[in-house]
Structure formats: structure tokens, C-alpha cells
Amino acid sequence: MTAAVAPDWTTADLPVVERADGVREALGRTHLPWELDFRDDAPVECQLTTHGLADGTLVECRSGLLGGRRRPGRTGIADEHVGLLVVLEGREQVRQGEVAVDLRAGDALLWRSGLPASFRVLEPLHKLTLLLPAERLVGVQPGPVELPASRAMTGLLTSHLRALAGLARQVPAAQTGFVVDVALDLLRRAVRPAGDQASRHDRLVRDAVSIIEASLDDPSLSPGSIADRLGVSPRWLHAAFAETEETVSATIRRRRLERVRRDLADPAMADATITTIAFRWGFTDAATLSRQFRRTFGTTPSAYRATGR
Template structure:
């Protein structure tokens, strides 16, 4: 289905300057804050929907209840309302347009971690600036944009990508970016915390604002999956939707790894780190996984391996612990695993002592594993 067409040419972008790449963030605190931020995003979005349903906005809002999680549907007739709702419901940003009128149809479904959006709108520009980032220090997300119709120009980290039907690109919300939408753009957007992807942020930054064509590598699979998903948003609700969210994030991570291999400058700098992170994720269940076993498997010294992780402001041990905690957090929130005990989940991901796992989980996410699971079940 084509997007809502806007009259006129593409807004001029000559005054838009992509910001230089920022410094990498610390991994431990940043990961915990990213997960907390995901739940804040979920709460803000639900609050905005409630306000809209109560008639406090002037635009049309349709809410379709399907399963246990509603699909949210908005129709905006003014840029002012679109800015107000979007900037509060998501990470702070600004939307502007040179068109005399603005129309947008917006549909969304998802969970605390992963959200999928179907956005069809008149020509407009989206900007997230340094000021917006300073206003939302916990806004650490990746946004995957798939063009279904029209054209989108993505600018970030000194790069520019022009997307057409089937193409996609990734933005990192911890750094400034610009999206220029034109020719009745309709876009499928997937948004999730950076902590859900195993690739270190500084490595992933090598492929932001990079066109992943719909005809090469893993990108066509991701593009087709997201295009199908926005046409069947009801499948992204309930327990099945929770699992779908995990799978689509894994698909995106695979695409990013593939992109790093294709990008020669990035590949020269980060192939070992990417391989090590993948190796670790495949062996999180092994309690014997350690600095020594990882170094030996990759034929490097432990000192060299430590230096790689120090560039990410973390250590090998901390990375392993955080990845194990993330997998446990994911399983604790999975409705299909509601019958599996907390201790069983911890053991499955390499934790030997239940008490140690509980302390580590609470330190990372601010609540005990049982309290975390109970809260999600109550919310559902």
C-alpha cells in the first residue's frame, strides 16, 4: 500500500550537517540503563495512547484490541500534534516539513523491548540533535528503517544513504541523525535497545547510515520480514509477538555482522572483536568460558584480548556476565517459558550459584529476577 503522498519536492538538506562520530559508551551501566529506558519508552507510549483515546488530542486515533496487546493506530492531520506525541512517546526528536499540509498514518505494536512501526506520511524531515540526546541519556536504541514506498535519505556519522523500495539502514539514537522522507514515503521501523545486540556499539557505528540493499546478503531477508510484519502487526502481539521480536533482532544482528564483513575499512579494524563476541554468545551456557579459553580459541594472547575489550570500556569477564544476564532477562520475560524456574534459567546460561545470579541480576536491572518476572506477568 502506498504512503500518503505529499506535494512538492524533497526538502532541501544543504543546511544539514552530519555530526562526527561520538565516543563509545561504557558497557555495564549503559546496558542496564538501556533496558530501563526500554520500559520507560513502553510506559510513555501507553500513556500517550491513553491520552489520545480520552480525547485530549485533536487528531484521529483508532485502537484495535487484538490478543493481549493492542495495535495502536494514529492518523495525524497536523505536524504540531505529530511532534508532540512522537517526541514524548519515543526518544526526543523534531519533525518539520516545508509542505503546506501534513498527513501521517502511524501504526505500532510491540513489547517492552522491541517495537515495530508502520509510518506513511507526507514529505518531512526528522532530526535528532545533540540537545535531544542530552535530554534523554537513557535513550540507547537502534532504529532499523525499511523503505516500503518513496525515498528516505539517512545521515549519521558522516555518512549518507539514499533508500528506495526494499532498502534499509540503521540509526543509533545515541548520536545525532537526520531522516529526509519524500515522495509519499512509507517506512517500516524496528526499534530496540542496543543492549539486545551482541556487536559492540563502536563496531556497529561503522555501518550506521549505510544502505543495505534489498538484493544482497542478509538484508533482503530482513527487509522482507519487516515488510510482512507491518502488514500483519497482529502477529507481533502476545506471546508469539515476544518470540518474533527476539528473532527479528537476531536477524538484524546477523545483517550487521554481514555488513561489517562487506565494509573493508571496518573489517580491517574490528573482525576479531566481532568474531570473539559471536564466539562468546555461542558458549554462554558453559561455566568454564573464560578469558583464557577465548584467547586460546582465537590464537591471541590474553593481553591482546583484554586490550580489545578495553577499547569498549569493559573487560572480557564483564562482557560475559552482561551477556548471560541479558539472556536470562530475555527468558524471564518469555511467556512460553513461564513454567521454567528462575534457577533453571540461570543454570542454562552458565550461572553456577543461584544466589550470585540473583545479586548480579538485581545490580544490573534494579530488581530481583523473581520481581522482574512478576512485574512482567502483572503487566501482561
């Protein structure tokens, strides 16, 4: 069960005649703008609890019966977002593009803000939605993607978000990025078939190597910074490189040393000091370069340059 957390917003605080407009405004803030319809034979009821998590937002919503639609260009935001919807109780039908799903307890859906969509709540609903910038799901099928409760990975993902909804306000701010990374790792595994993992890892390694090649001069280049730019967790990046012959850090180090060795042998760089070359390729000082160069090539940078190799 999700721990009880007081809602940030509820229709119970509004006069009955203002509740429909209140729900439109509140859902527009938390779930992106929607054109909403309410049933004449059902009360307008809604409770919303919002948790900011790093660059994402986790929204817990309890609502009565209603429906809505959103057209392209009506999100009111410049960047595309993705939403991971998890139904905890009740029933909701959602259509986006060619995908139409009937979601019940335990089912999940990955959707995109840039596509037209419609929904209808058929039974009083309790759901969670994790909203993230689309760039955080680089390399993942963009959605919409149905994730039925019958899949084990969907169950793990749902359990993680359910627990997070109850504990989010107790998570230190410095750790919120980690808990979102865990959700993203679970989501990637839920969206993609297990048999596709090797090709996913291959693509991730290729993308990481491209970043490394373009950033060798940056002293702050690290597995963590590369993972951030790729929109994956460091753990996921390390798992991809585990299927190669080198770690991420070893790949960065080897390629930097190769560039240094090339410069040392280049007559056009003859007037450049060892320290200048070290800084050029992201080393923080000449001593660090010398130690790593000798460990790799069996000689110091100065000796290598002197031989004219």
C-alpha cells in the first residue's frame, strides 16, 4: 500500500460550482494541458500530490469519472516530455496514435506529450505518473508503449513507483536523481525485450565512445558525466561496457594517451611542453600524464619524444 501522504490540491477545498475549472487548471499544471469533459451524473472529484524528483515530477492522482483530449501543439511547453502512467486502482482507457489501451490495476503506459491523445476514466481512479524530459529516454522506444501488469518487469516498476510515492518527501534532495535512475532502468527493461539487450548495449557503447572522442579535452569527462548526457544511469552505462574489453574509464584514459603519443611524435608540436600537451587532452597535470603514459607504453613522455618515435 502507498503510504498516506496529504494531497497538495483537492476539489474538497473548492465550492462545487468551481470544481470543474479547478480540475482543468490543476491537471494542466501537473499532467500538461488537457481539454476535459465531466459527466453530469457523477461528482467532480480530484486529489493531486506532486513530488519534484531531480529533473522529473511524480504525480499521484485520485479522480472521479471524467475524460479528456489533447491535440499537438497544445501542451504549452517548449520541450517534449514523456509520461509513465501506472494505474494503482480503478480503470482508465487511453488512446494515443494507433495505440488504444484499457488500463486496470497494475497496468502501465509510456506516453509522449507531442502526440494527440485522449483518455476516459471509467472507474474511480488512483494512479501515478512520472513525468520526465523526453531526452532522458534516449535510445528507448519513444511510446506510446503498453506495459501490462502480467509482465514481471512492469510489476517491479509499479512497486518502485508505489513505494516512491509514499517515501518521496523523505528522500534527501541529493538522492532524488538516483531514485529516478532506478525507475528509468526498470522502465528500459520493461519496454525492451530481453533478447534485444545486446543491441541496446552496442548502441549505448557507440554513443558513449562518440561523446568520449569529442570531449577528451574536458578534465571533467567521466562515466557519470557521459551517462548524464546519454540520459542513462551510470550503472546502466557500466553494464553496457562490461560486454566490451574495457571499462568506461579505461576507454577515456587509453584514447587520451593515444592523442598524447601522437602529439609527442608530431614535429608541429615540438615546441609544446609536456604540460601543455597534458592539458590539451584533459589531464590535470603533467605528473599524472607521466605515470599513466609510463604504465601504458613503458616509457615516459619525455623519453618517448626524445627517441623521435
